[in-house]
Amino acid sequence: MNNKLKIAYQGVPGSYSYQAMHEYFGSDIEFENKEFFSEVFKEVEDGNVDFGIVPFENSTTGGIYEVFDLLVSSSCSIVGERCIEVKHNLMGIPGATLESIKTVYSHQQAIDQCSKFIRENGFQSIPTTNTAVSAQLIKEMQDINSGSIGSEYAASLYGLKIIKSDINNFFNNITKFIILSKKMSWDMDSDKISMYFTTVHKPGALYHTLGTFAKNGINMLKLISRPTRDTPWEYSYFVDIEGNLDHPDVKKTLEELEVSCPHLKVFGNYKAHNILG
């Protein structure tokens, strides 16, 4: 009998999503990859997998609004988060060196994010469908003049060696991934709540809503506003707060918001994962 957890992730083997999945769940899992965020949500909703994992926010490129929308429309809950530092590496076959490499292959975004390093070394760059495809290609080519750019996981998956690590133009590129479950659950350690609510578009509407958090002593970790697409002049707010759903102050806050906000939905209560001091 197979008791392994089954996970759906968006991306490909060796991608940063794949890395986040393994960092969160370990290696003793079954997993399947999906092309679209919506397919991961559906696999979770349909009970085909135990959990899903999708990116939620990146420190350089911002929040992924498509995932925000799926959280609103789906029945999935957030039961955890994992932050990973997106660190690109130059990798090649055994024998390849910084001097032997002439051409690098990777997803265009990774090429762009490492453009300074590529230029300084005079490499030619060739785009591929994703970072893992480029690693696979390098493995097949067996050419010391060709390298791939991607995650440590991609190197390990395709038996490549890392020639130079941390070659990004900018450091501190963090992506936060969320863990999705069909059922909302939390425990005593859960210290972060993600939710969304809407307000009407009039001066002070948000102010009065935030007053509910403030007077109950609830600390806000994140607040992102967006115009609500279906209802003109209504605004949606995606909010993270500190706290546990069993705490009386949190319960009181949610009861009050339920009365004052046209829409309110708690996405989940889980343990925060912080990798920066």
Added chain:
Amino acid sequence: MNNKLKIAYQGVPGSYSYQAMHEYFGSDIEFENKEFFSEVFKEVEDGNVDFGIVPFENSTTGGIYEVFDLLVSSSCSIVGERCIEVKHNLMGIPGATLESIKTVYSHQQAIDQCSKFIRENGFQSIPTTNTAVSAQLIKEMQDINSGSIGSEYAASLYGLKIIKSDINNFFNNITKFIILSKKMSWDMDSDKISMYFTTVHKPGALYHTLGTFAKNGINMLKLISRPTRDTPWEYSYFVDIEGNLDHPDVKKTLEELEVSCPHLKVFGNYKAHNILG
């Protein structure tokens, strides 16, 4: 003597940035393209160009935090905005049809955004450095079996015909671009103000700050929070409000924020551009 406006944009000819630049400034301009957002800011700061244009936010992928950070650190101001709908098109050489095309070339992101259309038509997809490079490639190949995916501007720039328009998986993919100037300026028509401020990390800090807007009757259009990188436990808020810097209520609000917020910076006051109802 040359009196044409000189513009710096981030991207390549035929890209969506290039389209936004032409929609905003018209065709009678001189322009230069830059690889990095920071290079556009620098060209504007150094007075090498009259204006810069960079993307600011996308309706699907969210706010571009790197640009937010540059607005905080640079001396550039926002003097305008332009929203464009990112509409991908399949294009080919004269004679190419939906039936003749077998392979499509484009930036991987455009390929991903049109994956349903590509799959339905059984096309093979090959990534290129950007959408404009793929259009140029198709022009050079002169092969009715090969197509490119990109903007109408790319088709027009490379003399390709549009075989099928609006092939995105999702519609309503809007990108907002901002116009940068070395000098802050606004006029009577300017009805939107972009700014940022910080608060200390304690319950109610944001609530009390928003009270300043509410009691002065200022309507908030957007609010995005981020942890301030350099100062732990301090939060940054990127805010758009309705109003004009010459209006007494706006002046009063800013004076009060100046006193209560550790940091406050007005990025600019400009005319809002809305393309959705």
